[in-house]
Structures are given as structure tokens and as C-alpha cells.
Amino acid sequence: MVTRLLLVLLLTLLFSTSSPAAGSPHISAVISQSGLDFAKDLLVPRAAETLAQLSVPDIERSVSIPIIGAVRTVASRIVLGGVAVADSTVAAGDTGVVVAASLSSVNITMEWSYSYSSWLVEISDSGNASVQVEGMDVGVSMGLKNKNGSLKLFVMECGCYMKDLDITLNGGSSWFYQGFIDAFSNHIRSSVENAIANKIVEGASKLDLFLGGLPKEIYVDRVAAMNVTFINDPRFSSSSVEFDIDGLFIPSDKTAPQSDMHFGDTKLAPPLGSSSNMLWISLDEDVFNSVSALYFKAGLLQHMVDKVPDQFLLNTASWRFLIPRLYRKYPNKDMLLNISAISPPSVRINVGRIDTTVDLDVTVIVLGSDDKVPVACISLSVAVSGHASVSGNNLVGKVELNYFSFDLKWSDIGKLHTGIVQSLMRIILKNLFVPYVNSYLGQGFPLPIIKGFVIRDAYILTSYSSIIVSSDVSFIEPMNRSGIAVVGPVSKDPVVTMKQLV
Numbered sequence: 001m002v003t004r005l006l007l008v009l010l011l012t013l014l015f016s017t018s019s020p021a022a023g024s025p026h027i028s029a030v031i032s033q034s035g036l037d038f039a040k041d042l043l044v045p046r047a048a049e050t051l052a053q054l055s056v057p058d059i060e061r062s063v064s065i066p067i068i069g070a071v072r073t074v075a076s077r078i079v080l081g082g083v084a085v086a087d088s089t090v091a092a093g094d095t096g097v098v099v100a101a102s103l104s105s106v107n108i109t110m111e112w113s114y115s116y117s118s119w120l121v122e123i124s125d126s127g128n129a130s131v132q133v134e135g136m137d138v139g140v141s142m143g144l145k146n147k148n149g150s151l152k153l154f155v156m157e158c159g160c161y162m163k164d165l166d167i168t169l170n171g172g173s174s175w176f177y178q179g180f181i182d183a184f185s186n187h188i189r190s191s192v193e194n195a196i197a198n199k200i201v202e203g204a205s206k207l208d209l210f211l212g213g214l215p216k217e218i219y220v221d222r223v224a225a226m227n228v229t230f231i232n233d234p235r236f237s238s239s240s241v242e243f244d245i246d247g248l249f250i251p252s253d254k255t256a257p258q259s260d261m262h263f264g265d266t267k268l269a270p271p272l273g274s275s276s277n278m279l280w281i282s283l284d285e286d287v288f289n290s291v292s293a294l295y296f297k298a299g300l301l302q303h304m305v306d307k308v309p310d311q312f313l314l315n316t317a318s319w320r321f322l323i324p325r326l327y328r329k330y331p332n333k334d335m336l337l338n339i340s341a342i343s344p345p346s347v348r349i350n351v352g353r354i355d356t357t358v359d360l361d362v363t364v365i366v367l368g369s370d371d372k373v374p375v376a377c378i379s380l381s382v383a384v385s386g387h388a389s390v391s392g393n394n395l396v397g398k399v400e401l402n403y404f405s406f407d408l409k410w411s412d413i414g415k416l417h418t419g420i421v422q423s424l425m426r427i428i429l430k431n432l433f434v435p436y437v438n439s440y441l442g443q444g445f446p447l448p449i450i451k452g453f454v455i456r457d458a459y460i461l462t463s464y465s466s467i468i469v470s471s472d473v474s475f476i477e478p479m480n481r482s483g484i485a486v487v488g489p490v491s492k493d494p495v496v497t498m499k500q501l502v
Contacts (some may be wrong), residue, residue, distance in 0.1 A: 025231040026284040027247030029448065033239040035278030035473070036097065040090040042475060044101050047203060054080040056108075056195045059187050073114040075129075075184050078191065081107035092236045096143035096156060106133040106162075108192065112169060112180060127171025131188060135163035140200050144241075149216055149229030151243075153208040155201050160193040217250070220445050223298045224291055225252035228448050245448060247283065249291040251298075277459070281447060281469040283395070285349040291445075293344040301341035306334075309431050313424060316366065322420055326366075326375065326413040336365040336372065339433065342379075349465050356399065358382045361409065362425070377409040378421060382429060386441070388467050390458035395469065396444030401434050452476060 031039070056078035062070045086104035090097060113126035140158045144151055165185055169177045218226040231244040295301055305314075312318050314335045320327035338361075345358045360380040366373045386399035406425055408416055447469065449455060458471040 025244030025246060026286050026290075027228075027245040027448070028242055028282045029245065030240050030242045030280040030282075032276065032278055032280065033092075034276050036090045036092065036241070038278050038473065040088055040099055044085060044088045044099065047200070048083045048085050048101070048103070050203065051080055051083045051196060051199060054195055054199055056080070056188075056191050059184060059191055061183055061187065071114050071116045071179075073180060073183065074112065075188065076111050076113070078108060078110040078188070080192070080196075081109060092238060092241055093141070094236055096141055096236060097241065098139065098141045100137065100139035103133075103136040103138065106136050106192075107131070108133065108188075110188075114180075125171075127169060129167055129169045132166040132168075133162050133164070133192075134166070136196075137161045137163075138196060138200065140204065142204060144211075144234045146230050146233045147212070149231075149246075150214065151211040151230055151234070153204060153211055155204045158197045158200050158204075160196045160200075162189050162193055165189055217252070218446055218448070219252050220249070221252070223252060223300065224249045224294050224445075226250075226287075226445060226448075247287045249287070249294050251294065277457070277470045278472045279455075279470070283467045283469075285347050285465045285467075288347040288349075289344070292347065296341055296344040301345070303339045303433075303436055305337040305339060305428065305432055308337075308427065310427065313427075322417050323413055329413065330366045330368070330373070330375075334367045336367065337428065338363040338365055338374075339428070349462055349467060351463055354386050354388065354397075354462060354467070355402075356384050356386065358384070362428070375413050376411040376416065378416075378425065379407045379409045380425060380429075381405050382433070384434065384437075388460050388462075390447075390455055390460070390469060390471065391442075391444060393449045393453075393455050394444035394446050395467075397441035398438050399434060399441065401429055404429060449473070 058074060058076040058078070060072070060074045062072055083106050084104045086102045088099070088101040090099045092098075108131035109128070110131065111126065111128050113124065115124040116122070138160045141156045143154050143156050145154070146152070165188065167181050167185060167188070169180060214228075216227070216229045218228055220226065227246040227248050227250050229246050231246055235242040235244075292301075308314055314337070316327050316330045316333045316335065340361050340363070342359050342361050345356050348355045348357075358381075360382060362378045362380055363374050364376045364378075366375050382404045383402040384399040385402050386397050388395055388397045390396070404425065406421065408421075447455070452475055453473045454476055455469075455471045456474050458469055461468040461470065
């Protein structure tokens with residue numbers, strides 16, 4: 001029966017119209033069939049728990065009893081007891097998702113009473129009853145739309161079908177039992193079915209409230225925040241649901257709390273389609289270029305170097321024979337190196353590799369008695385390659401130096417020896433610049449994952465112009481006790497607890 005109900009609900013989806021795509025997303029997230037199954041296995045048992053102690057409205061009828069005539073009869077305090085889920089399934093249609101469950105048994109308790117009065121006699125009686133339902137199928141089809149950058153969930157169809165119904169009456173007069181059962185059996189059935197369907201619709205409305213309240217930005221630090229508004233309507237296939245997200249970084253004036261993280265082990269991904277992982281997140285290279293442009297505009301892509309492995313190199317005495325004019329003008333003076341990006345770093349992603357080119361100016365500064373004097377500037381073009389990884393729910397990275405080229409931009413201390421400059425620049429880049437960059441890349445930024453869920457067994461695939469994260473997820477918090485918010489910096493948006501959702 002669960003298969004039949006699933007088929008009916010799927011037909012509802014197939015004949016619904018879908019909206020055309022619009023907008024330009026830079027992140028897409030795909031929940032596969034195994035991900036849908038995971039969500040279903042998480043939600044269905046908790047939804048079944050909410051049906052326990054569900055109250056059904058009283059039923060009142062006039063029952064015709066032989067000889068006596070019409071008797072006013074009431075079934076009251078109708079309450080569902082234990083509900084056991086035997087099986088459940090989830091499937092995606094063209095415009096939404098269908099969830100169907102088969103309940104192996106449902107216990108119902110209630111009270112009954114009747115009264116009859118005439119000018120000759122007045123009689124009444126009452127008792128209690130138990131109702132055993134052997135088998136019940138429940139199904140709901142839900143659609144998702146994009147509404148002003150948030151997700152809007154709505155119920156398209158919801159149904160409940162009870163199989164065998166066995167009513168046992170206790171107390172009162174036995175002669176009344178069969179009349180009550182004949183009169184109330186179908187009404188109890190339809191009332192319970194309607195109450196369950198209404199409860200499911202109520203839970204879906206709370207889920208809609210939660211989805212609509214998801215933050216539209218993930219704050220990274222005082223400079224950057226990721227724009228996580230949804231673009232287009234979700235796209236449904238026979239075995240997955242795909243969400244488009246803006247994904248570009250935008251300015252932020254809020255400071256996010258730091259979180260502890262460790263560098264996780266991440267394997268290279270198999271080809272697309274060969275994995276049954278629950279979640280696929282694709283990030284376009286524009287995402288990374290947007291954050292590099294943002295930090296460059298904020299003036300943060302610069303670093304003042306006052307310590308190097310060979311510290312004597314940052315004193316003019318070390319250069320007295322190689323650059324005599326420097327030593328004569330500034331004898332035995334300490335120096336600084338100001339390393340500044342002159343344009344936003346350019347990130348290029350291709351099959352199997354991630355490359356970045358950074359154009360830098362390295363300005364040599366001599367520390368005077370009470371001032372700092374720039375004496376020379378070297379222009380560098382630095383090429384690094386790297387890889388991405390997943391640490392917790394964050395995408396992190398690490399780079400290494402490929403090659404660099406340089407030119408003398410200007411000098412107040414004469415011509416600089418090319419070999420010496422090249423050796424010094426290599427030391428600075430390998431021992432200072434690259435570790436400095438990796439210290440920031442190791443922090444990474446949060447992926448759009450709901451709080452309480454943790455990425456596990458992640459693979460990384462680099463294809464043309466994008467990074468793809470393929471993973472399973474685990475749930476680590478009690479679903480009926482914890483709030484839900486986007487992982488990463490704490491948001492002030494209201495949260496809805498999962499207990500409220502179901």
C-alpha cells in the first residue's frame with residue numbers, strides 16, 4: 001500500500017509546473033538519493049513520535065437501536081497511543097519530494113457514552129474502548145520554491161489510509177456494542193486519518209518557517225561574508241535535489257568568533273556519478289576570486305617582514321660589499337621588507353590542479369633613528385599551486401611555491417645584484433610568504449551545512465573552473481533538543497528547534 005500511495009503522490013508532482021531557471025549561481029549543492037534517504041530516516045521516526053498522544057476531535061452521532069429508536073452517542077477523548085513505523089521511502093519528482101511511510105500498528109484509546117430520553121424513560125451509559133489499527137499508510141508530497149532568496153516549502157498533497165480497524169468496547173451494556181461499532185467505525189477511521197494528515201501539514205509548515213529563516217550571509221570576519229542567498233528554484237530529478245546559491249563574498253562589518261579546527265585528511269575524488277555520497281557541493285573559481293578581490297580592496301594583502309631565517313640579511317652591514325651605496329648612506333642599520341599585493345590574486349581551477357598568480361611589490365625599508373626610509377622596490381610575479389581539503393565543515397587549503405620572476409622597479413641605492421636578489425626573494429617566498437598564506441588558508445571558510453550535521457569521508461575533485469566536495473554527513477546532536485543554524489559564525493537569526501519542526 002505504501003507503494004500505491006507513493007505512486008499517487010508522484011503523479012501529483014509530475015503534472016505540476018516548474019519555474020524556469022534564472023540568475024547566476026556560483027555554488028550548487030546536490031542532495032543525492034542516499035542523502036534524501038538519510039534525511040528521511042532522520043525525520044520519519046521523529047514525526048511518528050509526534051503522533052503519539054495525538055488527540056482527535058470528539059465524534060457525536062445519532063444511532064438507531066431496534067425497539068428503542070434513535071440514541072445520542074458520543075465518542076470522546078480519542079487519543080493515539082504508540083505508533084510503530086514498519087517501512088518508509090522517499091522519492092523526488094519534477095517539482096518536489098514525496099515521503100511515504102507504512103505504520104505497522106497504531107493503538108487508539110477513547111471513551112464512549114450514550115443517552116436516550118423520552119416522556120416514558122431516560123437512560124444513559126458510558127465506558128471506554130480500545131481501537132487497534134493493523135497497518136496504516138501515510139504520505140506527503142512537498143514542493144520547494146525560491147522566494148526572495150530563501151526557500152519556501154509547501155505541501156501539495158497529504159494523505160493517510162487506515163487498513164483493518166478493530167474496536168473493543170469495555171463497560172456498559174453489551175447490547176449496545178455492535179450498534180456503536182457499526183455507526184462509528186468509518187467515522188473514527190476518517191477522523192483519525194484527517195487528524196494525522198493535519199499534523200503532518202502542521203509539521204511541514206514549521207519546516208517551512210525554519211527554511212525561510214536560514215541566514216542569507218555567513219560572516220567570516222570583519223571584512224568578508226559569504227552571500228548564501230538561493231538563486232532559482234530547486235531542481236528535482238528522479239534521484240536528487242539541486243540548490244543554487246549565490247556564493248560570492250561580500251563586505252561585512254561584523255567580526256565572527258574564531259573556531260578551533262584541525263587539518264583533515266581528504267582523498268581525491270572518483271569520477272562524478274561513481275559515488276553514492278549524500279552531498280555534492282560545487283564551488284566556482286569566482287567564489288575564491290571574489291574573496292581575494294575583497295581582501296585586496298580592504299588593504300589586507302600586505303605584510304611587513306622584520307624577521308627572516310638569516311636575520312643578518314636585514315642589516316645594511318651584510319650588503320656593504322655587494323651594495324656599497326646602501327651601506328655608505330645607512331651604515332649598520334636594520335631593514336624591513338614591505339610585501340604588498342599590487343592586484344587581487346587570480347585563482348584558476350583546472351582538472352587536477354589549482355593555480356594562483358600573485359603580483360607583489362617588495363619594498364626595502366631602512367630603519368633610521370626616527371623614521372623609515374624606502375630605498376628600493378622589487379616587483380615580483382609569483383605562481384603557486386595548491387590543493388583544497390575539508391576540515392570539520394570548513395573548506396581549507398594549502399599552497400606551495402612553483403616559480404617566480406622579478407624586476408627592479410626603482411632604486412635609490414644603485415643597481416642590485418641579480419643573483420643575490422633572486423636568492424633573497426626565494427628565501428622570503430618559501431620561508432615567509434608561503435607559510436603566511438597557508439596560515440590563513442588553513443582556517444578556511446564554512447561550507448553551507450546545517451548545524452548539527454558534520455561532513456565526513458569527504459572527497460575533493462577539481463574540474464574545469466570549479467572545486468567539487470563530495471561527502472557523506474553525520475548527525476551529532478539530539479534532533480529533538482538542539483536548535484538549527486548555519487555552521488560557522490554565530491548568527492543572530494531566529495532558530496527553530498527540530499522538535500518544533502516535527
